[in-house]
């Protein structure tokens with residue numbers, strides 16, 4: 001996504017640096033304010049990037065861990081059943 005906006009001083013097309021609401025014009029060096037829509041969109045995507053690890057952690061805790069717990073529970077149950085079945089043959 002090419003995000004450009006024109007410098008009000010020289011009219012040069014500036015690429016948005018991706019952060020903040022102000023940046024220097026690449027052509028004349030004037031401090032220009034980034035269009036609010038552009039800045040807020042960048043802030044939103046940054047927020048999304050920061051939230052991503054938490055979303056992954058949430059998914060792991062809610063979906064993966066219970067599944068693992070179930071597998072371990074089933075495994076332990078099967079082992080227990082096998083042990084209970086075999087035990088009489090080895091017991092005295």
Ligand SMILES: [Zn+2]
Nearest residue numbers: 007010025028
């Ligand atoms: Zn300029």
